[in-house]
Amino acid sequence: QQQVKQSPQSLIVQKGGISIINCAYENTAFDYFPWYQQFPGKGPALLIAIRPDVSEKKEGRFTISFNKSAKQFSLHIMDSQPGDSATYFCAASNGNNDMRFGAGTRLTVKP
């Protein structure tokens, strides 16, 4: 079964809008939560990551919000641009060397 549940499966946002993608996990041993961005024909690339000792991390237009008690975390893309159109994956790692990925969200930003 999927250890990390991601929603929505697809998202369409107007240019300048806010894109929000949500993830939930069950395993309380997870302690590292990255988001990956994947453009067509490319492998995923790390976008931003958070550890559970903070509730929010911001890098430019990208923000991760983390709710440890609810076991949820989300990616917010402010001022979304057509160049942000890609597939986004959340992931979680529990201190071992492997990582569990969500199913992915295909984001389309309309000009």
Next chain:
Amino acid sequence: DVKVTQSSRYLVKRTGEKVFLECVQDMDHENMFWYRQDPGLGLRLIYFSYDVKMKEKGDIPEGYSVSREKKERFSLILESASTNQTSMYLCASSFPLYSGRKNTQYFGPGTRLTVL
């Protein structure tokens, strides 16, 4: 820049054939991973390796094997390809957690395998 390369971008094979997918990284990473990516299922871990000649099963190892004879190279082998192995295969590498360095996984561009 970290570079992870995969031997083929596209591959077409027939049912029953033995298939080799090669991955090479140039960052001296100890960890290497093989995933398959399918729509609606995300990335699922097939195998990973944390050292030369070491391997661990991931979530979906059935029908696959791996080989790591050199630190920079990790091979995925489909012993007898089947149509349900048609997928995008992604290789990744990272430093181990205990190294004190970021264990970000760096991905190759993927190999789209079609089994007829």
